[in-house]
Amino acid sequence: MTLYMPLFRSCTILRTLTQLHAHLVISGLHRDPQASTKLIESYAQMGSIQSSTRVFETFPKPDAFMWGVLMKCLVWNHYFQEAISLYHKMLHHVTSMNRFIFPSILRACSGYGDLGVGGKVHGRIIKCGFDSDVVIETSLLGLYGELRCLDNARKVFYAMPMRDVVSWSSIISCLVENGEASEGLEMFRWMVSEGVESDSVTMLGVAEACGELAWLRVARSVHGHVVRRGIKSDGALENSLISMYSKCGDLQSVERIFRRVTHWRTASWTAMISSYNQAGYFSEALDAFVEMQESKVEPNSVTLMSVLRSCIRLDLHKEGRSVHCFAIRNVLDPDLDFLGSALFELYSEIGGLSYCQKVLNTIGERNVVSWNTIISGYCQKGLLREALLIFVQMQTQGLMPDSFSMSSALSACGKVGLLELGHQIHGHIIKRGYLDEFVLNSLIDMYSKCGFVDSAYMIFDKIQHLGVITWNSMISGFSQNGDPVMAISLFDKMFLNCLEINEVAILSVIQACSELGYLEKGKWVHHKLITYGLGKDLYIDTALTDMYAKCGDLRSAQVVFDMMEERSVVSWSVMIAGYGMHGKINAAISIFTQMRDTGMQPNEITFMNILSACSHAGAVEKGRFYFRSMRDFGIEPSAEHFACIVDLLSRAGDLTGAYEIIKSMPFSVDASIWGALLNGCRIHQRMDMIKSIETDLLDISTDDSGYYTLFSNIYAEGGNWDEFGNVRLMMKGIGLRKVPGYSIIELDRQVYRFGAGDTPHPQMKEIYSFLENFQSLTRELGIT
Template structure:
């Protein structure tokens, strides 16, 4: 067999390899396990896995090494599922295991994102006694690191009897890739202190950690260490240093390294273009690309990804198309494996979905990155159903979505309220063992938007070290669902534990205070904003204005409003609404006039707030005026505007005018509009009008219990108990019941919420005792 080894090396085409295979068959050497194993490997290297499999299947007695080679061949060619299936077949046939097999299987598990199978393989490794094999253990580190399981990776590392430079490099890479760059630098310090000499691979991860943390001083030290250890001849490391400096914002140092090169390679140019992109110098990035072409250095697909990003950020569609044409003419990426996602991003941002569709048609075999980009693009454009259809199609084609794909799909489920599909994706996440914070945050957000706060909170509580994004998701979920007490309680936990607080946290807690009317807490949050010097964010100051207005402190609301350097249409609308809800009609109208004087165009919310102000004050003529003027500002009245003007007229007794407006509505009239007229009839005792429009009122299909309750109460007030019973039966028939009310009370600067039958307070017995005593006292004094 040894004499044929040079022949295998001389086979440069599939044809010559096939001829050699035929010669081996004729000579009978194909029965030699070494020859067959070499054939399997050679066919796979030339892309013919079918021939590799055929050689494997026709060999009579396959040893573990041959199984391991075929598994490795499938893994090389990114056929991860087939590699795992082959390993499982080995187990089923009870073929003996060796240490050579496990690294390939573990790599296949990380390649398809199957943590569940990876853990089982780990168990088999321990059972077979290969858990002290340095290569196998390093492969385990890679598996857990790539799938975001840093705790598991750390456990493997700690239990390793001997830690060489490769294992140290692996754990440092795990830390850096999983968002623990500081931990990665600490591991590097320990590595050096224990006398283990790092290699250039280690320094690649260390440079990346410095870049992610933007630690300029540490970056300079790392650069000095690289120079002292004479790693500078490593081109990959030089390029990493350029990227490190770019992330630290030091373009001059990055360019010095770049200009120091005697021979600039494609990777060097690409690193410099990426450096300019990192600091937002997109025009300079394109200038360097032009310089690169003038130097006759051929760009690669990564170069073009960076150039396309520059085009996207500068909004250069024409130049982006030129790059696209260059890629096609020069066959840089024939199957668009790398550039497909970059082109999709280009056209999604500054082109249009029609261009995206053309790119999709050009892409042959879509990889996970491409699928994720497509799903994300459709989600961003509001095509949520299409995004989810693509997610399902991706799964049916055997591709395992990564955390990015999962998060995009969960986001679409949350926005559409598709709880069942969200449950299915959650099950898939559990099965595959995803545990990174990005996916868990998306699950919390999905359940929150679907109104299942219990499930969201269970996930939140199980997280060991939730970051600020997770806290914000949970606070926002409670606030959005109306449980503002819990939202504020979570904020208090963040503050007491001295965790990081950002603008989103502040915005969420202000909105919670606003919903509760919790003025004291709102003032406290405002005070902390001033104390900590948080920047004057437009959204936060608008939320503060809204909070003070809803809590009845119009003076403070106006004070915050006056402090705003810039005001959006939302800011003006919020302040107008504040005056309107407290009956300050003149102030609301005056503010609306000031808004128009500044050149700010009112929108439908602004007009809604003005009409609501007129309704609160009973200003009928002003309401009519502003309602008629909406179209002058290109604002078409919607159902809420019609409901408001009908309510204004009905309360004022102009029921015929309100009815005329209803008849003029160009779309289907909903329960809110009829309900406004119905309430006016109740106030002014116009049972005759109710009788004349009874059919219209009964034809309404709605799940608004307030509408039916109002309807039934009018019949009860008129003594028509038969019709009262009919309406109540109608509610019962369609599964509606009156929504119970609740009260909010502030005790010792804490807010408690409770409804009828609830016993949420430990002091509830004392409350009931006080009420009984108070009732006895008032009766004794003749007070009713």
């Protein structure tokens, strides 16, 4: 067999290797384990993984080493799922495990994104006694780092009895790539204090950490460490230093390092172009690309990706297409592993979704980043269902979604209310072990938007280390789902935990105060907003105006409104609504006039608010005027606008006019509009009119219990108990029930909510006892 080993090394053509394979079969040497193992490796190196697999499958009894070689070959060629399947099959055939197997299977798990299998492999490593092997432990660091499981990575690292420079470099890289750049630098300081000599790989991670944190002073110190230690590299370290200084905003140092490079390679030019992009100098980046071509240095796909980014930022769409053509002509990145995401961004900018689909079809199953960009792009354009279809298509092609893919899909599910698909993705997340903060926040947001805030809170409550974003997501979830008491309670806990309070949390809690009419809490939040020095924010100022107005403090609402540096149409509309809900029609009209004088065009909501103001004040003629003037602004009245004008006329007693408007509507009449007329009939005791339109009223199909409750109460007030019973039976038949009313009080800075039939309060017995005693006392005193 030793005679054939030089032949294996000299085989560089697949045909020659096939001939050698045939010769081995004829001579019977193909049954030799060493020969078959070498054949498996040689075929894999030439890209013929099918031939490697065939050699393995025809061997009678492969040993653990041969299983490991095929597994390694599958991983080389990125057949991660097949490598995992081979590992599971191997467990049934091999009794004695070889440590050589584990680095390959761990790499397959990280490449496929299967944390569940990775955890089981880790358990088997411990069982087999290989947990002190430096190579295997470094592979474990790589697995947990790539799958964003920092706690597991830290445990592996701290448990290592011996740590070489590769282990230190792995943990530093793991921390930096998962957003813990500061901890990565601390780890580097610890490494230096331990006397471990760093190499160029170590410094790549350290330089990246400095860049992520934009710590220029530390970056210069790191650069000095590289120079003092004389750490050499093949150019990758210089490129990393260029990127580091670029992120720190020191473009002079970037250019100085670049100009000192003795032999400009493609990677050096690419780093320079990327640095110009990061600094916002997109024109200079394109100039550097031209200079690169003049220097006869060939660009690669990464270079072209940076150039495409420059074209996109400068809106040079024609030039971007030229770059695409350049890539095609020069056969650069034919599978679009690198250019796919940039090309998708380019063509989506110019509206060429058909081109985007072609890009997607070309990418196939090779690049999860490109698929993520496409999913994200569809989401940003509001094509949410299309984004979810792409997400499903991605998996049918065998590509495992990562945390970014699943977060984007969960966001789309929440926005379109696809709870069932959201449940499925949740199950997939649990199965794959993607329980990082990014994904958990997306789950909380998805369940909240779908109206299942209890499910969102169950996830929130199980998270051990709650970040600011997680708190914000949950507070916003309660606020959006009609539970302002919990939103405020959670905000108070967040405040007591001394966490950073940002605009997102402030906005949610202000909205909660608006819903509750909780003025004192709203003032307290406004005070904290000023104390924290948060800058003027249009959304927060608008929310504060709305909160003060709904709480009845119109003076403070006007003060906040007057101090706004800029106002949107929503800001003006909120101020109009504030005066309108308190019956101050003249002030509401004055704000509307001021809005017009500033050149701001009213929208549908503005007219809703001004019509509502007229309704509250009983200003019939003004209401008619603003309803007719909507079309002058190019706004067609919607069902909500018709409901407002019908409510206005009905309350004023013009029931005939209201009915005529209903009959003239260009679309079908819903329950809210009939309800407005019905309420007017109740106010003005027009049972005769209810009788004449009774058929119309009963034909309404709605799940609004308030409509049927109003209808039944009118019959009850008129003493028509038979009809009252019929309406209540109708409600019961379609599964509706009257929504109970509730009251809210504030006591010792705590908000309490009481509803009919509720018994949640811990002192409920004492409260009822007090009420009974109070009633007895009033009867004794003759008070009724």
